[in-house]
Amino acid sequence: MKLLLIDGYSLLFRAYFSSPPLTTKDGEPTGALFGFLKMVLRLLDEAQPDYALVALDAHAPTFRHDADATYKANRPETPDDMKSQSVRVRPVLEGLAIPFYEHAGFEADDIIGTLAAHGPLQGCEVTIVTGDGDALQLVTDKVRVLLTRKGVSDLQQYSPDGVRERFGFGPELLPDYKGLRGDSSDNIPGVPGIGDKTASSLIAQWGDLEKIYQHLDEIKPPRIGNLLREHEEIAFHSRQMGRIVTNLPLEIDFEACRYQDARADEKKRERAFETIQKLEFKSLMNRFRDGGISQSEAVEDKIEVLSCDWQEAKSADDARLWLQAQTAPVAVLWENGALTFASEKTAMTFSGAPSALGDWFGDAKALKIAHDAKTLRLLMNGISVRGIVADTLLMAYLLDPAHQAHPLPKLSEKYLKKSLPEVPEAPKPDKKAKKAAPTSLFEEEFAEAAQENEAALLVLERHKVSGAHACAMAHLAPVLREALQEIGEESIFDQLELPIVNVLVAMERHGMLLDVPHLEKVGEQLKADTERLQSEIWQLAGEEFNVGSTKQLQVVLYEKLGLAKGRSIKTGYSTDVHTLEKFAEEHEIARKILEYRSTTKLQATYVEGLLNGRDKKTNRVHTSLNQTGTITGRISSSNPGLQNVPIRTAQGRLIRQAFIAPPGHVLMKADYSQIELRILAHITKDKPLIEAFQSGQDVHSRTASELFNVPVEEVDNEMRRKAKMTNYAIAYGVSGFGLAKQLGGGSPGEAQKFINHYFETLPGIKKYIDDTLETARKQGYVETLLGRRRPLPEINSPRGPERAGAERTAINHPIQGTSADIMKFAMLAVFAEMRERQMKSRMIMQVHDELVFEVPEDEIEAMAALAGSLMSEVPTKRLELSVPLETDVGAGPNWDATEKIK
Numbered sequence: 001m002k003l004l005l006i007d008g009y010s011l012l013f014r015a016y017f018s019s020p021p022l023t024t025k026d027g028e029p030t031g032a033l034f035g036f037l038k039m040v041l042r043l044l045d046e047a048q049p050d051y052a053l054v055a056l057d058a059h060a061p062t063f064r065h066d067a068d069a070t071y072k073a074n075r076p077e078t079p080d081d082m083k084s085q086s087v088r089v090r091p092v093l094e095g096l097a098i099p100f101y102e103h104a105g106f107e108a109d110d111i112i113g114t115l116a117a118h119g120p121l122q123g124c125e126v127t128i129v130t131g132d133g134d135a136l137q138l139v140t141d142k143v144r145v146l147l148t149r150k151g152v153s154d155l156q157q158y159s160p161d162g163v164r165e166r167f168g169f170g171p172e173l174l175p176d177y178k179g180l181r182g183d184s185s186d187n188i189p190g191v192p193g194i195g196d197k198t199a200s201s202l203i204a205q206w207g208d209l210e211k212i213y214q215h216l217d218e219i220k221p222p223r224i225g226n227l228l229r230e231h232e233e234i235a236f237h238s239r240q241m242g243r244i245v246t247n248l249p250l251e252i253d254f255e256a257c258r259y260q261d262a263r264a265d266e267k268k269r270e271r272a273f274e275t276i277q278k279l280e281f282k283s284l285m286n287r288f289r290d291g292g293i294s295q296s297e298a299v300e301d302k303i304e305v306l307s308c309d310w311q312e313a314k315s316a317d318d319a320r321l322w323l324q325a326q327t328a329p330v331a332v333l334w335e336n337g338a339l340t341f342a343s344e345k346t347a348m349t350f351s352g353a354p355s356a357l358g359d360w361f362g363d364a365k366a367l368k369i370a371h372d373a374k375t376l377r378l379l380m381n382g383i384s385v386r387g388i389v390a391d392t393l394l395m396a397y398l399l400d401p402a403h404q405a406h407p408l409p410k411l412s413e414k415y416l417k418k419s420l421p422e423v424p425e426a427p428k429p430d431k432k433a434k435k436a437a438p439t440s441l442f443e444e445e446f447a448e449a450a451q452e453n454e455a456a457l458l459v460l461e462r463h464k465v466s467g468a469h470a471c472a473m474a475h476l477a478p479v480l481r482e483a484l485q486e487i488g489e490e491s492i493f494d495q496l497e498l499p500i501v502n503v504l505v506a507m508e509r510h511g512m513l514l515d516v517p518h519l520e521k522v523g524e525q526l527k528a529d530t531e532r533l534q535s536e537i538w539q540l541a542g543e544e545f546n547v548g549s550t551k552q553l554q555v556v557l558y559e560k561l562g563l564a565k566g567r568s569i570k571t572g573y574s575t576d577v578h579t580l581e582k583f584a585e586e587h588e589i590a591r592k593i594l595e596y597r598s599t600t601k602l603q604a605t606y607v608e609g610l611l612n613g614r615d616k617k618t619n620r621v622h623t624s625l626n627q628t629g630t631i632t633g634r635i636s637s638s639n640p641g642l643q644n645v646p647i648r649t650a651q652g653r654l655i656r657q658a659f660i661a662p663p664g665h666v667l668m669k670a671d672y673s674q675i676e677l678r679i680l681a682h683i684t685k686d687k688p689l690i691e692a693f694q695s696g697q698d699v700h701s702r703t704a705s706e707l708f709n710v711p712v713e714e715v716d717n718e719m720r721r722k723a724k725m726t727n728y729a730i731a732y733g734v735s736g737f738g739l740a741k742q743l744g745g746g747s748p749g750e751a752q753k754f755i756n757h758y759f760e761t762l763p764g765i766k767k768y769i770d771d772t773l774e775t776a777r778k779q780g781y782v783e784t785l786l787g788r789r790r791p792l793p794e795i796n797s798p799r800g801p802e803r804a805g806a807e808r809t810a811i812n813h814p815i816q817g818t819s820a821d822i823m824k825f826a827m828l829a830v831f832a833e834m835r836e837r838q839m840k841s842r843m844i845m846q847v848h849d850e851l852v853f854e855v856p857e858d859e860i861e862a863m864a865a866l867a868g869s870l871m872s873e874v875p876t877k878r879l880e881l882s883v884p885l886e887t888d889v890g891a892g893p894n895w896d897a898t899e900k901i902k
Contacts, residue, residue: 003119003257004049005112007130008056008089008100012036014131014148016082024280029081033088034281040098041287043129044259051124052259053115054093054100055108063105064241071241073187095275097262101252106245109134113244115257116143122254129155133778136163137174137244149779156780166777166796168204176208179239188241191231196774198224209235263288316356322348323360329367329389331473333466334379340466342474347467354380361385369477371408371469373498374627377505392473394497395480397628398489402791404628412472415479420472421465488787496786496824497627503831503843504625504635510842510854511620512642512659514610515894519658523607526599526651533596540589547596550575563587599651606655609640621659625846632813633788633820635846643847659895665856666891668841669898670867672849673886674699675822677727679815682882683785686764693883700724706761707754726758730765769811776810784817785879819849822875822885827851829874830867839863855891864889864901 015035022031044052064071078086093100103111112128112135119126120142128135131148139145139158146155163171180199182190190199202219206212212219213232219225228235262268273288323330323341331342338351350357360366362384370376373391396406409420484490538544541560545552554572557563563583567574577597583590614621621640629636637643646652661667677699681689692702697712704715704723715723759766776782781791790813794806823846830851831843841863845852851871855863872885890898 001051001122001124002047002049003115003122003124003126004043004047004052004259005115005126005128006040006043006052006054007108007112007128007132007135008036008054008093009086009108010131011039011129011148012086012089013082015039016079016085029085030279030281032082032085033092033279034284036089037092037096037281037284041284044098044261047127049127049259051119051254051257052099053111053257054089054098055111055115056089056100056102057108058102058104058106060104062107064107068237068241070187075185075187092275092279096272097260097265097268099257099259101250101256103248103251106248110245110248111250113138113246114248114250117246118254119143134174134178134242134244137171138246139163139171149781165798168200173203173208175239175243176212177203178242179209179235179237182238183242186241188238189234190238191227191235193227194224209239316350316352319348319350319352319357320360323357323366329369329474329477331369331371331470331477332376333371333470333473334376335466335469336463338463338466340463340470342467342470344471344474347470349463349466354383358383363387369473371473373501374504374508374625377501378508381509388498388501390477390481391498391501392476392480394501394627395477395484395493398493398497398788399480399483399487400791401628401631401633401789404626406628408469408472408476411476411480415483416472416475418472420468487789489789492786492788492821496821496828499828500627500635500824503827504627506831507843507845508622508625510844511615511618511622512844512852512895513662513854514614514619514621515658515660516611516614516619518660519607519611519655522654522658523603523611525654526603526607529599529651530596530603533592533599537589537592537596540592547593548600553593557583557589561587561589563590598646598649602646602651602655605640606645610658613640623845630820631790632817633784633824634816634848635820635823637845637847642845653896656896657894661854661893665854666860666893667895667898668853668855668860668863668867668889668891668901669895670851670853670864670871670887670889672819672823672871673888675819675849675885676815678881678883678885679785679818679822680727680730680765680768683814683818684762684764684768685882686762688762689764690883700727703727703762707758722754726754730755730758730769772810772814773807776806782810782813784814784821786818786821788817788821790817818879822879823849823851825875825878826871829870833866833870837862837866852895860891860901864891 012032016032022034023029040054062071090100101111102108109130109132112130116126116128116138120140124142126143127146128138128143129146129148133147135145136147136158139160139162141160145158147158149156158166160171163174167174167177169177177199178188178190180191180194180202181196182188194202202212202224206215213228216225216229219228260268262272269288273285276284276288319341326343328343331340333340333342338349339354339357340347340349342348354361361368361380364386366387368385368388369390369392370388371391372393373385373388377385392408392411393406396411397404400406412418412420481490481493484493534547537547541556543556543560545556547553551571553575557575558565558573565573567576567579573579575593577594580590580594584594610621621642623637623642624639626636626638629638645655647656659667677689678693680686681693681699688702688706689699691697692699698720700720700723701712701715703726704710704719705712707723707726708715708719710719772782776792776795780793780795781789783789790809792806792810794802795810797803797806827843827846834841834843839859839862841853841855841859843851844854851867853863853867868887868889871887875881876885888900890900892898
């Protein structure tokens with residue numbers, strides 16, 4: 001049997017801050033109630049419990065207030081619109097026949113704790129849903145806790161092992177932990193001077209408070225023992241305040257918690273419908289209409305028929321009539337050489353020319369759902385596609401940015417709990433067999449031809465699969481949108497990710513022009529450099545060998561030349577770039593091998609790759625600009641990857657010189673100046689950084705002045721270099737060891753002292769790092785200023801390297817991710833203004849903090865002013881930044897040779 005216990009007001013408060021501000025026709029606020037009910041109904045649908053209870057706090061002081069008048073005294077006043085909704089929770093739950101209970105003098109936690117203790121004695125497995133981490137002390141092998149992290153449906157499950165992994169000790173010791181560290185949210189004091197780490201280590205080493213106090217003389221350092229001795233009464237009092245009651249004398253019996261869905265009884269269903277109707281929750285009304293079913297059941301029922309309920313369009317008129325009859329958004333899928341459309345149960349495949357449906361595609365009022373809208377629009381080259389309101393690929397990416405691929409079968413399994421058929425592979429052609437006569441899926445004689453034609457049968461099966469996939473898209477879109485709402489990322493999708501598709505499509509279609517003769521000359525030079533380097537390496541090795549072979553290189557370096565063995569790998573010892581860089585300080589052959597690898601990579605990746613991958617007619621390169629290629633939200637480039645062309649080496653600059661402007665045009669670069677440090681200043685609110693950017697001072701000199709305690713005018717180049725290295729190192733969460741390496745001298749200990757001094761000088765940054773890490777450990781993710789989330793599953797890992805990597809990411813993502821969001825705001829603003837002015841200039845590339853344009857000579861001045869102002873002003877206003885954004889603009893004949901204009 002199953003017992004579901006829900007912390008009512010915890011979920012209601014979560015819903016208040018994460019749900020849209022809904023109101024009834026009379027203006028009564030209902031947004032929190034709506035989010036709360038959706039969550040409760042979903043929990044009941046998914047858990048299918050035998051017993052359920054929503055525990056509520058009574059509107060009266062509790063025994064904890066009697067024991068300590070300051071308990072929860074620092075809680076802010078409940079907003080009025082929240083109060084008006086909280087009083088409606090009881091009648092609403094009663095109307096929906098959902099058991100609920102409150103107990104005077106005690107809190108919802110105590111009700112849950114008591115039932116969680118009794119449940120297993122009744123043979124129940126207990127699930128607790130709450131936003132209050134105190135409930136983790138109730139976890140046992142029979143009791144699990146689902147803790148809300150953000151919104152009301154982003155839940156993290158805790159078992160006893162999960163609690164131990166997070167805290168370093170079991171659930172039963174959490175009250176003792178609170179006794180030591182206190183709880184600021186409940187105004188429980190704890191022992192002054194003891195924080196999270198000290199409390200955790202004491203409990204992990206000794207156990208509960210009684211055992212800790214038995215070993216006071218053994219506790220190191222002695223200062224901690226003295227604090228405990230001095231504040232013993234506070235420690236035990238705080239533990240008592242934080243311990244959940246598990247033996248409350250309930251005034252209801254266990255059977256009163258037995259749950260039966262209101263829809264199973266006609267009278268209860270009618271009453272539930274009236275309750276929902278009064279609240280004007282239209283999306284929940286169908287659940288309680290006659291014959292009504294829940295959202296999850298409705299989806300399940302519809303998905304059952306995905307693989308068979310589909311139609312064929314024999315003509316463009318059939319397709320057009322079907323599409324025009326749809327009122328809900330239509331899923332559009334281009335797969336297997338044909339267009340498939342779907343809405344709810346019905347899918348329709350049209351294999352004619354897309355242009356026959358051009359009017360429908362161009363109608364913004366004809367709402368459409370895509371899976372990878374960018375690819376769809378590129379495939380529809382020459383046909384306007386408007387009215388796309390959902391992209392299941394981009395929505396899934398925002399929900400799970402750690403993965404780049406989000407195929408429809410996996411999304412259907414994950415979000416709809418239904419399997420989709422895989423696309424059958426086409427058979428390999430038999431060269432000896434006679435070529436089959438062409439058949440059309442939509443001819444009346446197809447059925448007869450299919451009986452004798454394996455290829456036709458395959459076409460039929462592939463289109464059935466496409467029909468299933470398109471139907472899944474129609475169901476996925478609202479489910480994914482709701483999931484985005486719950487984690488606060490719906491606005492990122494609507495304001496950034498979906499609109500930016502139009503910009504990326506235009507950039508990819510236009511491409512970048514190549515100077516083919518120049519690139520061919522560069523190729524010849526690189527080939528000569530490769531041969532020279534190979535000869536020099538052979539001479540240093542004393543023999544000829546394949547420099548590109550790891551195995552042969554291992555023999556030369558470690559066996560013949562006797563170099564100190566590098567990192568051990570499966571095939572021997574490493575010859576990777578990090579190992580060779582270490583050797584390069586002392587061994588010339590390592591320096592030559594690194595240079596050889598760089599040269600051959602440039603030759604293969606850029607010279608040969610660009611020459612072979614260009615459009616032979618136009619000599620333009622059309623890279624793929626990927627929205628789902630990075631976890632930070634940055635746009636990446638592939639096939640070919642133009643964002644990784646080296647900029648600091650002479651060879652790399654030769655490659656960049658191959659990207660040119662056509663006659664009568666220039667290439668223009670608009671590049672953000674120190675954008676990540678500006679974001680760091682805004683987030684940390686560190687006064688010296690903010691003042692430096694607001695006054696136009698050189699921020700690295702200002703930092704050096706603070707660090708070395710000298711006037712700005714006395715900062716020398718070495719001071720500035722160290723300050724610059726440290727500024728960027730801190731933004732990327734670099735340790736003392738990493739900074740020592742970057743500074744090029746000194747021990748990690750000395751570098752760490754430098755970092756510590758940096759934090760003393762700029763305390764806002766230290767506070768940002770500490771607060772960010774604490775938040776990341778509690779909720780398992782961090783966010784950008786706009787709310788773009790970065791999951792951090794290793795943030796509480798017991799493995800040091802994994803945890804350290806996650807901590808660096810936690811510090812950097814709010815900065816780097818915000819930078820990515822800023823760039824997208826800028827791209828949208830500049831692109832829209834260029835269109836509005838009907839300019840001939842084109843945005844053609846985006847590289848990290850830089851936009852590249854192809855600009856006619858008569859638009860240089862206007863384009864420079866437009867890009868410079870919009871890139872700086874629009875994101876600043878949208879994000880209300882406290883420091884200005886600055887943009888450097890330059891132009892020239894090629895991507896490398898640009899001179900500053902602004």
